[in-house]
Amino acid sequence: MSGKENGLFDPKLIEELLRKLAMGDPLSEKQQKEMKDYKFWKTQPVPLFDEKSQADGPIDSVRTPDDIPDTPLKLLSSFEWVTLDVENEDDLDQIYTLLYENYVEDVDSTLRFKYSHDFFKWALKPPGWRKDWHVGVKVKGSGKLVGFISAVPMTLNLKKGATEFPCVEINFLCIHKKLRDKRLAPTLIKEITRRVNKQNIWQALYTAGVVLPAPVSVCRYTHRPINWSKLHDVGFSHLPQGESKSSMIAKYALPSETKTKGWREMKLEDVDQVHALITEYQKRFDIVQVFSKEEISHWLLDVNSCNPENKVICSYVVENSDGRITDFISYYLLPFTILNDKTHNELGIAYLFYYATDLADKDGYKKRLISLVNDALVTAKKLNVDVFNCLTSQDNNLFIDEAKFAPGDGYLNYYLFNYRTKTISGGINVESKEILKNSTSGVGVVML
């Protein structure tokens, strides 16, 4: 049952919110076009829809960086390629402005992603990051940034260890609203591909709300109100029939303190143990990111953050009486700015990130996940989070109901560039899109 159906939310407003959170609409006819209509994507090394089973592996013929042109594709004479420097505050401001004003679809939007410089530094500067993978298009003369795409390095592991290769994660593709539908996106995609190929990397992972040829998996967004009263104030949650405001507030109330014994914030000294824990835990999924210890420090602790007060990533561990770390859980914060509301100017939003536990027994495992997530919700509330999101990826389906997450209308499609493999369960029924209760997904990788 979706959040809309069970009367949790005001249908129109919440649908719009969910779409923005998911960066994509529920499947519309326009999106379900045929392969021949994907003028750009049909020329790219990606799997077709409903492909007859073929052997797993790269789609393109083998090439070397020397086979790749040294210079970028030509742009119209009024535009130029730029490389953005995420260590330079002015460049960060330009990325911020482009995304703030254009990453959300509707012109009259009252919500904007409240990106921060810290968020970009975290998202765009993991170990091994390259400046020339932060690609922009500017208008010559005015110097205005009108297009952006980024790649960050990662190691991907498929099929429970059977295949492992270096690849990139592509994110933040954005084109100024006034330049939409002019085929600039394919140009940016080809340019980032060229720059990545020059480094002898031939595969990429990316997610999108839109349907493109052809998803390796699809997950559904779910949402857990934390501050129901505020969500109601700003018009995102309506009062279901037969309920009172106080009954809704009581429904979503959380304890003031965490309950798991040994729960505490993750520290730098925990990196080795957390690295071992997640490496073991990830073996249960079909598509995962392989982390180095350096990457764990970056993604879970944001060790290079200049502003520890302005948290982007929150990670907690459970340490037992022997000093052993048995579990960890993390989430990242990306609030919305609310425009035109007299009382509230920000909506606090958390996204579940990575977690792991060493508990193997089946019943205990589910209970453990529920208590970890509930404790994460308690900590998120203290950080002024109003709604906590998670996908049907990982083993999230085991706690979604119990921790009071409601399915949304947003879906996230996962794609591999230049790699073919069998589709992976995203924790939902592919036809009905219903969440598979008590059945988990094969998707272990979490994308921003």
Ligand SMILES: CCCCCCCCCCCCCC(=O)SCCNC(=O)CCNC(=O)[C@H](O)C(C)(C)COP(=O)(O)OP(=O)(O)OC[C@H]1O[C@@H](n2cnc3c(N)ncnc32)[C@H](O)[C@@H]1OP(=O)(O)O
């Ligand atoms: C080895 C290394 C490989 C590296 C590269 C790996 C691939 C990376 C792929 C990128 C992963 C990005 C991951 C993220 O960041 S997902 C987030 C995407 N960004 C947004 O949704 C922000 C708001 N929207 C926009 O800024 C624009 O509408 C965008 C930029 C999305 C399209 O601009 P515009 O609306 O002005 O269109 P066009 O005329 O230029 O181009 C039309 C063509 O573009 C295809 N299109 C539309 N949306 C997407 C999309 N989200 N991924 C891939 N392709 C997309 C579309 O099907 C059509 O192709 P075809 O239907 O004719 O075939």
